[in-house]
Amino acid sequence: MKTRKLGQNGPEISALGIGAMSFAEFYGPTTEMNSFAILSAALDAGVTHIDTSNVYGMGRSEKAIGRFLRDNPGTRDQFHIATKAAISKDAAGNRCFDNSLTHLEAELDKSLQKLGVDCVDLFYVHRRQADIPIEEVAGHMALLKQKGKTRGIGFSEIAPYSLRRAAAETHVDAVQSEYSLSTRAPELGLIQTCAELGTALVAFSPVGRSFLTDDPIPADRIPSLDFLKANPRFIEPNYSANIAATDPFRAYAAELGLPAASLAIAWVLAQGNHVIAIPGTRSTAHFAELVTGGSIDLTPEQLTRITEILPVGWAWGDRYNDAQWKGPERFS
Incomplete structure (x- = not known):
């Protein structure tokens, strides 16, 4: 497994991490035993980074990780653990964001527990x-680091100009953003700004929410998944168009003797030595494909062929609908 520094000041971690949203049934039913199996496989494969959040399953993901660490003494020091906070609800029960120090610290304390x-x-x-x-928010995060509650700080789904403003206050170790062959927006300045400032770019959904795998989520399962059934890329006619567009990518991966997910991960990691990928999965077999992608070095010719098959802008539909766009910063 390749390793990379988490930003210029951070520790060396695996270039591939675990996106633990999948531990909270975001993409379908799972069990705690499934999550434990993924974590055990990660230890065996040298995958050290785990990414979770306080809102994944309303704490279910964090609790599963915590129980695994408790049941497997000594494993805490083998993992680099990331979590998040700031998504909340207002008095009327509507989704909102709270970046106050009081909220961030209280939620972090709950996550630690x-x-x-x-x-x-x-x-x-x-x-x-x-x-x-x-x-001001960067200052809150720096204070939490000074208090010893976190070793590093980051922001999710921010624009390059926001990163520059935050970094003027304190060093930002990581920025998390959706990035894959189907979502190339970070190339419009975010990858470059992260590299310039010594910040890691942590790419979530690096296999395009399954479109860049050999087994895309089938159409008949989408109605059972709250996020995807409202997502433009999974609504017809876009869904069928995206399957057709990625068929040649699956064929090219097979030609190379690779699972499509492995090739997708290898492409993401080839975009910069500061890029880290955090795919999620409920399957140890699929996890093995992802791990394979974390050890592949693609040739310039292979990278060129991949982008010929899936050029910038190939995906049908926006990556979010109007409601899902609430919060992430757009930039161009």
């Missing part, structure tokens, strides 16, 4: 609260 650890290795602001200057 659920995980059963004294501190996390990386703590993100999950979504920006637009009416608080990001410099």
Whole structure:
């Protein structure tokens, strides 16, 4: 397994991590035993980074990780654990974002309890609260680091200009953003700004929410998945168009003797030595495909062929609908 530094000041971690949203049934039913099997497989494969959040299954993901660490003494030091906070609800029960120090610290304290650890290795602001200057929020995060509750700090789904403003206040170890062959927006300045500032780019959904695998989520299962059934890329006619567009990618992976997911991961990691991929899965067999992708070095010719098959802008439908776009920062 390749390793990479988490930003210029961070520790060396595996280039491939675990996106633990899958531990909370985001993409379908799972069990705690399934999650434990993924974590055990990660230890065996040298995958050291785990990414979770306080809102994944309303704490279910963090609790599963915490129980695994408790049941397997000594494993805490083998993992680099990241979690997030800031997504909340207002008095009317509507989704909102809270970047106040009081909220972030209280949620981090709850996460530490659920995980059963004294501190996390990386703590993100999950979504920006637009009416608080990001410099102020960066100061909150720096204070939590000074208190010893997290070793590193980051932001999720922010634009390059926001990263620059935050970094003027304190070093930002990581920015998390959706990035894959189907979502190339980070190339419009975010990858470059992260590299310039010594910040890791942590790519979630690096296999395109299954479109870049050999087994895309079938159409008849989408109605049971709350996020995907409302997502433009999974609504017809876009869904069928995206399956057709990625068929040649699956064929090319097979030509190379690779699972499509392995090739998709290898492509993401080839985009910069500061890029880390955090795919999620409920299957140890699929996890093995992802791990394979974390050890492949693609040739310039292979990278060129991949982008010929899936050029920038190939995906049908926006990556989010109007409601899902609430929070992430757009940039161009």
